[in-house]
Amino acid sequence: MKKVDCKISDAEWIIMKVLWEEAPLTSAKIIEAVSSHKKWSPKTIHSLISRLVKKGALGVNREMAHYEYYPLVDKRDCILEETRSFIQKVYDGSLHLMLANFIKDEKISEKEIEELQKLLDKKIDE
Structure with a gap:
């Protein structure tokens, strides 16, 4: 899949999730x-599908009797871009501030804390 700008609205995300799960699909x-x-x-x-095609997020196979749509952007790439955009917009780009607020304000289980610690330890070893 090609890397493209993943500026996708909340409604468009729903369409993309369907197609990331199974593709190609007819409308x-x-x-x-x-x-x-x-x-x-x-x-x-249909309007959302058309917008996604225009944005280059979806491809369309017009050779079939009923057009089939498929993602042209990788789900992981879009998630990363959306995450970076969110952190920039809400936390002025500070991952530390975001994590500190999340950990302070959310109820996190001991298991989740252990999983986060493993991720951080792995990142240190890289």
């Missing part, structure tokens, strides 16, 4: 998957 299959947890009209979903 009918995407509508079916999205409609199971969102009350959006098919026209709204």
Whole structure:
């Protein structure tokens, strides 16, 4: 998958998650998957698909009787970009401030603390 700008709206993320899970899919299959947890009209979903195609996040196979859509961007790349954007916007780019606020304000289990410690220890060893 190519690396592209992953500026994807919250609504578009829902479409992308469906296609990252299973692709290629026709618009009918995407509508079916999205409609199971969102009350959006098919026209709204078609609009979101079209926007994602224009942005270069989705590709479309027009050789089929019913067009099939597939992701052109990697889920992990988009998650990383979204995370960086969030940290920059909310915490002025400070990962330390974000983690400190999260750890201070959230209820974290002992198991989660151990998992975080393992991640930090692994990062030190790199």
